[in-house]
Amino acid sequence: MIGPGSHEELIARIRNRDVRAVARVISTLENNPRFAREFITKLSPFHQKKPRFGITGSPGVGKSTLVNHLVRQLREQEKRVGIVAVDPTSPFSGGAILGDRIRMLDVQNDPNVYIRSLGSRGSLGGLSAATANIVRVLEVFGVDFMLIETVGMGQTGFDIVDIADTVALVLSPESGDGVQTMKAGVMEVADIYAVNKADRPGADGLITEIISLLGMLDSPKEWKPPVLKMSALEGSGVSQLLDSFFEHQAFLAEHGLAATRRRHQIAREIRFIVESRVERLLTGETKHKATLDDLAEKVQRGELDTYSAAGVLIGMIINSLRDEEIHEET
């Protein structure tokens, strides 16, 4: 599946900046959990985290155009950039998602920019784990800066906060999602607010609204999230966005928060791996699937209740997980 070469060889090729090796490993990581487990275990000693900037917002606010400009600025600073675009609402992975990538064509031929898009593949814990692994591979590959772009926030199970150091929430006056439609928890998460399409009517009102809502937040953080105006189409305001990112990085480091954030991310990632393994046992075309169908039929006929059925299934899963662990150790 992964083609010729042991894991060690593949790691060596990735460290040598072999784009084809990276592409192949990433695809296999997504599709083959067993490979992911073995490969990431071997890759980990070579991994060092790079700055990770998360960009999120509703569809149509101009995230991709913004990312395009950020990449250009980072390229002017001779930085190698990795981009992972995660769309938890799309079942598609790999190539283009939703046509957004078309706008990125001008950076797509630059060998120092590596772009990858990721769809949900049906599993949300799986999506978080896959994204973390892809970012890790790109960091070993030698990017200096990671951009992680995602649709929405806190509503899809995939949480950009689990991957990025700093998260910018992009809003636009005409996206129809004013601050009033934001749900509890969303406002608290962003470290930077980027009001895009700032030349359109309603931009100033939106900014006032954000600032007043930020003032109302229960837990005032020591970091005061900047509210920036920009026009991604013209490229204005983009350098302030990048500056704010680096200011936030410095803030996290100064206050000893970078390590704490990172530890929470790792804890969540470990949790996702455990959850995906259980999920896989329940959804794959395994013997458990057949058992589940049988159990459902019994519940439907009134011979069993859902909780007793779950108990039977848990017994089987315990055995499978134990078998996998034993197999792993030998």
Add this chain to the structure above:
Amino acid sequence: MIGPGSHEELIARIRNRDVRAVARVISTLENNPRFAREFITKLSPFHQKKPRFGITGSPGVGKSTLVNHLVRQLREQEKRVGIVAVDPTSPFSGGAILGDRIRMLDVQNDPNVYIRSLGSRGSLGGLSAATANIVRVLEVFGVDFMLIETVGMGQTGFDIVDIADTVALVLSPESGDGVQTMKAGVMEVADIYAVNKADRPGADGLITEIISLLGMLDSPKEWKPPVLKMSALEGSGVSQLLDSFFEHQAFLAEHGLAATRRRHQIAREIRFIVESRVERLLTGETKHKATLDDLAEKVQRGELDTYSAAGVLIGMIINSLRDEEIHEET
């Protein structure tokens, strides 16, 4: 926690249409998974499913007003109605969510209408399991008809298809979510399309768009989803919506699809129970939580990789699940 009375007594009171018993049981079901397990096991023999109508759509399309009208029509037919409003994006449960309920005040004093709102409480599998149980309790309580209202569709982990027999997707010309923003999988799921605010500009265009997209779907179903025009504010089109629901119910029964759908729902529900039990072991303030923090620190220091850490955790979870099962049997 649940107050005086054994499970058997509570079930008897619910079957006797004791509203206070229902309210108390539902709150406890949400907050106490152990109670849920014991109570639902005992309730199951008394349960019989009632017609369940799911209403979904983006925020602001007028779902609540529509539900309000549906309730009125069902009340004219002397039907007792249960409503569960699920908002996976809100952390709030119980009382009002997002002010929507205010519009339902005119039905809230009717003893034959039971309304309950449910927020995410952080767990999506948990939300589906909780909703299924609440619907079950209301059906034992004696409602003739269940309305399940939820925000969004297929993007939040909570899937209305797991609970409802028939799902109506509500759209509005000015909600900004034209058909083009709908993701793969969303269009396929709805059994009925309700274009609300049909007097506003763009309504006819939206209808044309839906019909043409429905024609393009890969898998033409035998059921041809109707595309209905309505104005929830004025109440027009609401009876057609209810008629379409009953037509779809008849269609499912005629084609032997009702039982198959229901079996799939039960299978998913069993899966959610299993997943929530594992999730609880990972997120609760248990010894596993402490272990997870320790493991994350080791990964951060480079002494361990995420997959080996997950392996350690799985070993501990196997033991806990086994202990729970043994405890259950004795």
